[in-house]
Amino acid sequence: MAKPYAHPEVLVSTEWVDEHKHDPNVRVVESDEDVLLYQVGHVPGAVKVDWHTDLQDESVREYIDKDRFAELCASKGIANDTTVVFYGDKNNWWACYAMWVFKLYGHADCRIMNGGRKRWELDNRSWSRDPEPQYARTNYVAKDADLSIRAFRDEVLKHQRAGKPLVDVRSPGEYTGELLHMADYPQEGALRGGHIPGAVNIPWARAANDDGTFKSAKDLDKLYSGEAGLKRRSSVIAYCRIGERSSHTWFVLQYLLGYPKVKNYDGSWTEWGNTVGVPIEKGPGKPAEVAETVRSGA
Amino acid sequence: MSATLAERADAIATEFADLDPRERLELLLEFAEKLAPLPPQYAAERDAGHNRVHECQTPVFLWVDLEDGRVHVHADVAPEAPTVKGFVSLLADIVSGATAAEVVAFQPNLVERFGLAQSLGMVRMRGLQAIAHHIRRKVADAAAK
Numbered sequence: 001m002a003k004p005y006a007h008p009e010v011l012v013s014t015e016w017v018d019e020h021k022h023d024p025n026v027r028v029v030e031s032d033e034d035v036l037l038y039q040v041g042h043v044p045g046a047v048k049v050d051w052h053t054d055l056q057d058e059s060v061r062e063y064i065d066k067d068r069f070a071e072l073c074a075s076k077g078i079a080n081d082t083t084v085v086f087y088g089d090k091n092n093w094w095a096c097y098a099m100w101v102f103k104l105y106g107h108a109d110c111r112i113m114n115g116g117r118k119r120w121e122l123d124n125r126s127w128s129r130d131p132e133p134q135y136a137r138t139n140y141v142a143k144d145a146d147l148s149i150r151a152f153r154d155e156v157l158k159h160q161r162a163g164k165p166l167v168d169v170r171s172p173g174e175y176t177g178e179l180l181h182m183a184d185y186p187q188e189g190a191l192r193g194g195h196i197p198g199a200v201n202i203p204w205a206r207a208a209n210d211d212g213t214f215k216s217a218k219d220l221d222k223l224y225s226g227e228a229g230l231k232r233r234s235s236v237i238a239y240c241r242i243g244e245r246s247s248h249t250w251f252v253l254q255y256l257l258g259y260p261k262v263k264n265y266d267g268s269w270t271e272w273g274n275t276v277g278v279p280i281e282k283g284p285g286k287p288a289e290v291a292e293t294v295r296s297g298a
Numbered sequence: 299m300s301a302t303l304a305e306r307a308d309a310i311a312t313e314f315a316d317l318d319p320r321e322r323l324e325l326l327l328e329f330a331e332k333l334a335p336l337p338p339q340y341a342a343e344r345d346a347g348h349n350r351v352h353e354c355q356t357p358v359f360l361w362v363d364l365e366d367g368r369v370h371v372h373a374d375v376a377p378e379a380p381t382v383k384g385f386v387s388l389l390a391d392i393v394s395g396a397t398a399a400e401v402v403a404f405q406p407n408l409v410e411r412f413g414l415a416q417s418l419g420m421v422r423m424r425g426l427q428a429i430a431h432h433i434r435r436k437v438a439d440a441a442a443k
Binding site: 034035036037039040050052053056058089117 | 326327330356377378379380381382384416417419422
């Protein structure tokens, strides 16, 4: 029998979503890199949460606060006991990001539709171009931010000095310091190229198959405990440029492989690579064999 | 087309300005849908990876031609990137038929003028601005030949 995921209940298939898309206890949430994709076509009944305009504060480099998160959920008809299923473009990259924010504020039942938009399309399921549906408001109560999944700079520095595991999920070129950003990604500048000393490089999209679904538990285990040498019980911090790609890796480690202590460092390279006085390492460090661009589809 | 580049830009900016953030996205989507398909003579260059806008996060391919002193823009953008496609289409509408001098002199602070910041967010705006600068640079290069 194939090795199961640690928490298989957090992954649902496109078929499950098709069957439950109008279930009042389920809210399907699309979250994409491209802000217009939802309008081009979405899972019928799904609402849209934009990573940038809905989840980020505009005046502080910060996520929306607890009250705004509660308002967002209330306005989308999401109650505290709603099953929220996220999906999106690019291997569910932004879906994982949105789920991370929902987990930050303690939403209990969050799931990812395996394969996202790509799998839905490949399965020939129907797209809706209707305006975003309006559901009855709820009285959502958000919890205080759960900092067990979020790392800040000083903590990362301590973690690094203690020689604890860090996963850099950017492309090999960004990791070695040759590139300050991915050629295909938006420029989010940093003054220094390289990585946090001691971090191992496992580009995030290596966790995904060509159809956007997650790799099997066995293959993921090979990647993270084999190649990266991570230990399931240790505290792991994942980072990228702004904490988006690393939320995909956070999801994989925490839910598919069952690592109990995984944090996303959302300050990531745009903070670390611009911070006065923190150490940086250049060059290959620990090996990563496959370029991210091979599978990212970005 | 008799209007100047600035007049066309103003007309489109006014159209956007009258809309709320959600409607602005709808209008941008209309632009995406009306971007002319890439003329077949450019397909081979695109397939070879030439003429790509490297500042942009999704594959965007752009050609700028000067014909009888008038600018023509041809572009190809992946369908899974409708925002970028809409923006390219909008820019192509504005600059096509203009003189090179008009395009080079044009300050493409479009995103601010169209009020798209609120609908798109800062990170996305930067990528889109890069496309506008790319077009200006290409036109300046073509005019210098």
